Amino acid sequence: MSAPVRTVAVVGTGVIGASWAAHFLGRGLDVVATDPAAGAEERLRADVAAHWPTISRLGLVPGASPERLTFTTDVAAAAAGADFVQENGPERPEVKHRLFAVLDAAARPDVVLASSSSGLLPSVIAQGCPAHPERVVVGHPFHPPHLIPLVEVVPGERTSEEAVERAMAFYTAAGKRPIRLRHELPGHVANRLQAALWREAYSLVDRGVASVADIDTAISQGPGLRWAVLGPFANQHLSGGAGGIAHVLEHLGPPTEAWWRDLGDPTLTPELVAKLVDGVAAELGGVTTDELAARRDAVLHTLLVAKARTDLP
The missing domain is CATH 3.40.50.720 (NAD(P)-binding Rossmann-like Domain)
Structure with missing residues (x-):
């Protein structure tokens, strides 16, 4: 004991x-x-x-x-x-x-x-x-x-x-x-999930599809808001209405598989690294790391207090 x-x-x-x-x-x-x-x-x-x-x-x-x-x-x-x-x-x-x-x-x-x-x-x-x-x-x-x-x-x-x-x-x-985790693997779980998103985000910047700032907005003002409340599976279940995740997988599964096949496979070349670094600098417009962290933590505090008042998973 x-x-x-x-x-x-x-x-x-x-x-x-x-x-x-x-x-x-x-x-x-x-x-x-x-x-x-x-x-x-x-x-x-x-x-x-x-x-x-x-x-x-x-x-x-x-x-x-x-x-x-x-x-x-x-x-x-x-x-x-x-x-x-x-x-x-x-x-x-x-x-x-x-x-x-x-x-x-x-x-x-x-x-x-x-x-x-x-x-x-x-x-x-x-x-x-x-x-x-x-x-x-x-x-x-x-x-x-x-x-x-x-x-x-x-x-x-x-x-x-x-x-x-x-x-x-x-x-x-x-x-x-x-x-x-039931099995050990490099990066564990959450970092691997993040890496999957970063891979496509870097690819979109590399291909000139969207700017660094636009991609950050796409997440922080879109699915990221839902992800802060429920995980990807629970959110997908809600998006299926009465049919839940079974309906989503039946109707959006084939298109999703097509998107998977079209995802990028970027390499962090010096040119791409420069695009990412310059893009973040342009997005922040002189806001310091300490200032940005303080703003983030203030919102996180509010969110955590709100989540503690619910029985969400």
Whole structure:
């Protein structure tokens, strides 16, 4: 029987790690963070302070406080005192292997080692854990983790069912919406879905069909609004009226298959990259990244509050 999670080790405190730390603190957990970079603690505390007003508006659990954050440069010490480990290091197998070897030796055997990796397979990551590879999972969040509920829990070839269940239970208790993958594959689920859309979006720009700004508008002012409420299958079901998704597949299935055959297969040439970069710059018209993120997060906050008042999936 594993102990309840009271302390989370956040390993790596860049953009994702800092957001995770703020989220866990907002859920009333103790967080011990670690990062070898110079000035990492100061940046982390500043990031947590910047995220705290948004987290507070979403609702803090009793006892939640930034004061429950501690920092150490000793990865082993951070893992030794943790009930759950959320790793956020660079997306390079050799780095993961070195890091997980330390985590594997230091953490209690019942502690789940979860990686935020957006694309690496958990079986590859677990190669760095000679003692207990059965407790390694991918726990992939979506940026920013302190706002976006989704976490993809991906077991590897040697991951135990108990470790998967503990990860799912922990993320659920921490206010996330975890999904479990039945098979590991590069990019997991949500990133592969995004990649499919980006592939056609890049192709449309490359072929001169539409501008970067027009494609962003087509999504943000069109299907993206519905996707923020319901997923693609539920939305497709609604579009079929009384017949639901069965009617859609019967009547629009053949045309959709024809569209699939006509989808582009772009290559990120220097010319296409320049078109995309210049197109985004023209679309934003001087709006800074920080300004854009603040506007996005304000709308996300409103949306999340509204969704919490419904029983939509």
